[in-house]
Amino acid sequence: MSLAWRLLKTAVISLWAFRSYAALMMIGLIIGIASLTVIHQIGQGAQQVVSSRMASMGFGADAFYISSGGGRLGVRRGMKRAITLTPQDAASISQVDGVAHVVPHKNVARTQVTAGGNNTNTRVRGATPGWAAARNWPLLQGRFVSLTDIRQSARVAVLGTTVVRELFGDVDPVGRRLRIGRTPFIVVGVLKSKGSSGWRDRDDIILVPLSTATKRLSRDDKLSGMRVTMTDASRVEEVKTEVTNVLRENHSLLPGVPDDFLIITPDELMKLITRQSRSLVAMLTFVSAVSLFVSGVVIMNIMLVAVSERAYEIGVRRAVGARRRDILYQILMESLIVAAAGGVCGLLVGLLLSYLATWLLAIPTAFSPTGFLWALGFSAGVGLLFGVAPAKKAAGLHPVEALR
Amino acid sequence: MIKLKGITKTYYRGKVETPVLLGIDLHVREGEFLAIMGPSGSGKSTLLHILGLLDRPTGGSYRLDGIEVSSLSDDELARLRNDKLGFVFQAFHLLPKSTALDNVLLPFTYAGHFPEDANARARRALGRVGLEHRLHHRPGEMSGGECQRVAIARALVNDPEVIFADEPTGNLDQRSSLEIISILQGLHAEGRTIVLVTHDTAVGCMCRRLLRVVYGKVVSDEPVAEPTVALQQLQTLKEAAK
Ligand SMILES: Nc1ncnc2c1ncn2[C@@H]1O[C@H](COP(=O)(O)OP(=O)(O)O)[C@@H](O)[C@H]1O
Ligand SMILES: [Mg+2]
DSSP: OHHHHHHHHHHHHHHHHTHHHHHHHHHHHHHHHHHHHHHHHHHHHHHHHHHHHHHHTTOOTTEEEEEESOSOTTTOTTSOOOOOBOHHHHHHHHHSTTEEEEEEEEEEEEEEEEETTEEEEEEEEEEOTHHHHHTTOOEEEEOOOOHHHHHHTOOEEEEOHHHHHHHHTTSOOTTOEEEETTEEEEEEEEEOOOOBOSSSBTTSEEEEEHHHIIIIISSOOOBSEEEEEESSGGGHHHHHHHHHHHHHHHTTOOTTSOOSEEEEOHHHHHHHHHHHHHHHHHHHHHHHHHHHHHHHHHHHHHHHHHHHHTHHHHHHHHHTTOOHHHHHHHHHHHHHHHHHHHHHHHHHHHHHHHHHHHHHHOOOOOOOHHHHHHHHHHHHHHHHHHHHHHHHHHHHSOHHHHHO | OEEEEEEEEEEEETTEEEEEEEEEEEEEOTTOEEEEEOOTTSSHHHHHHHHTTSSOOSEEEEEETTEEGGGSOHHHHHHHHHHHEEEEOTTOOOOTTSOHHHHHHHHHHTSSSOOTTHHHHHHHHHHHTTOTTOTTOOGGGSOHHHHHHHHHHHHHTTOOSEEEEESTTTTSOHHHHHHHHHHHHHHHHTTOEEEEEESOHHHHTTSSEEEEEETTEEEEEEEOSSOOOHHHHHHHHHHHHO
16 A cells, blocks of 8 residues: 555655646547547437437337338438328237237328418328327427227317417417318317427327228328337347238238338437447547547657656666565556546546537536547557556666666 | 675777776675775776665676675665665765655655655654754755755665765865764764765865775775864864864
């Protein structure tokens, strides 16, 4: 303990004596680690945004989403899709072992909606009572679609706040009438605002009972998609495979024919979203890797110079009994401490920068303790690696030559 | 304790050979106070470095306490330096950024384990050379004589078997020199073995045995009949100054 303490004290005293060198050595590391930290914080922030958005879409770890029409995740958006899922599919899937709930819905084409003298154009979606709960979407007032509504194909509507604003302004809409196309409806509830999800206003929506949507607002009973909840999150992959088989059979797809539906798991969605930022992060990572390498080379060269300036000190230590390896460890310890200190400084600078990025540029960032450990480990690694050559040089000095 | 037989040392720089020691035979017994004298460049320092295990001879045999030194590894030599030998150099060779106390503690850092009473021993060693009031001074804040006393305390702290001193008074004025020699004489009186290099005859005459080296060869080796007592000289000097 006392010896370790003395070695540490020795290293700190030497570093303090050579503080201008130490500062130079740290600059490169500070830049490298700071940029790594910012990258990491932005990455963490993006992930947090993604997962909170997925939660609001009803994506827990224990659920997946089946969408009508085939294709691949990420390249389908905007493509005209075949509507292939049926109520029969929903019924079959709810029989699959491991499935807890199936919550289907049907999108009706954007429709003209009128109330009093006002009109607007909005998305209309047929839903079941489980729909709002599955998306953690609470009501602001009134009630949601009920089982009775489904059974009776009732002409009731639940509005998003954007629709309420367009049609009713400040007036309480519950109990009032509106027309979807030509069909009259009664407003029974209002959804709490969810805000925009980047590319669309999620409050610009009207929900009606699923049966009302299929029977009164469109000409077929096909489904746009359904959310499937598992009894157990660990069974997602297993259930996904089984559901795929069931759907292919229901749709009479021959082997080799691509799926005419798409199952989206939270995992895949997360991967898709992170893939979009991956090239940027890769580039920044490359930049910081280069700067870390450069700072390692800088550390090495400055240490080499410092070692020749300190030959005398090394000679003294050897004379009083230091072995070669004692000197080796001392120099390694010093470069390790400098590097770790540079890493911590870089980390603090990085935290400050990401705070500024959030504050000034509204870029979401998040702190992660693993990032902290990474930064420390990385810089310590650089220090050790590039401390080896100077340490070997110091340890190789002949005591008498060194003292001259 | 120290037995040299036919010790040679040749420096090689490229193809240039510089023979420095041409076969030294020497026997130093426990409790001796030996001065090695000779003109500059005669190989005194080279010999002392070999004696002090800081350098290896080119040829010959060196037995320290019966152990043939050439058979030992660098690490073992370092351990012996730490354990059994103490060094005092002409240029003091203290660590400039460390306090007197830390300089004296330095040998313990490399002693394998740091003794519990290291601090007390370092203070005692500094007390022995009359520097108990300079514990926390750095070399830059002390006179040359004080620095050399710190160096002696450092050489002393591990209770070595032999103390080697290479021109310990070379950088000091007469009075500081006398102080240093009187400390060494005191250590000798306590029974310590001391080997000292000097080209100053006055200093040589304060030791008990005088070895003259010229161009890498021992030319004479005799006891000093009546060694001068440094403390007396110091007193005379002080009185003369009054
Ligand atoms: N590393 C070395 N390489 C070549 N010659 C050396 C080396 N060290 C010492 N010498 C030479 O060896 C001779 C003796 O040196 P040294 O032992 O320091 O003498 P002294 O201490 O008696 O003045 C000198 O001529 C010196 O130039
Ligand atoms: Mg010399």
